[in-house]
Amino acid sequence: MSDMFDEDREVDPDKALAAVGIPRTYRWQGTLQDMLSAVRLGMQQQRLDDTIVDRAAEAIVMQLCDTLGGQIIYLPRGVSIQRALRNARIYADSQRGSMPHELATRYRMSIQNIYDIIARQRALARRAEPDLFGFDDP
Template sequence: MQDNIAPPALRKNQAALTQSMTDMIEIIEHAIDREMERDASPAGLANASVIALCNVLGGTAVYLPRPTALKRMERDRQIFKAYIEGVPIAETLKKHKICSQTYYSIIKKQRHSLRLQTTVNGHVSD
């Protein structure tokens, strides 16, 4: 097996992790959006976010990756968003300090993940 190709079980776990993190981000964004109308203080926003996560995930075991994995996932999400929006490749490469091979690898993985989400959910969620 080549080093750069993850076994199917690992790819499945990575896809699930990506979806879990995306779900948690959406939960927090929604909680912050609601709370901004009431109490925009950092404490109020943090409290609303934790409560929202507990409401959805309470009682379940949740794996939280290391910050480097989260940063990479966010970077990849931003790169894919730029790709969808038609941002020139050279601009994205410079902004994220990556090579074109990494760029195309990220786009391929993100497109695959989007297809999986579409297949599972029947539609693409924002």
């Protein structure tokens, strides 16, 4: 919008912030910083060398951004994620040949729970596989 003196009254927020010395920040910048801190902490808890931690943490966060960037995702917390990771390990162990009674002992669970977990994980794995024969096509 211009007035009679041909002065532009539209304010560019980036120019206005730069003029007063306040950097422009985005909501995702804090999230990335939190992700980087969490990855570094997790790697330090594994007692990895600090030079490796810094390089690897940044590479991991960049890969997450490249893979998941632009999506709205839900990240579970606490017991939910621990249980999901445990179930994935149980399934992977069963695929490598561990017997259900061995898994029950190793994970301190009943054999029936092990069978249930393997069945659910197998169903998840099947859904992730491509449909080679066109059964999912309309």
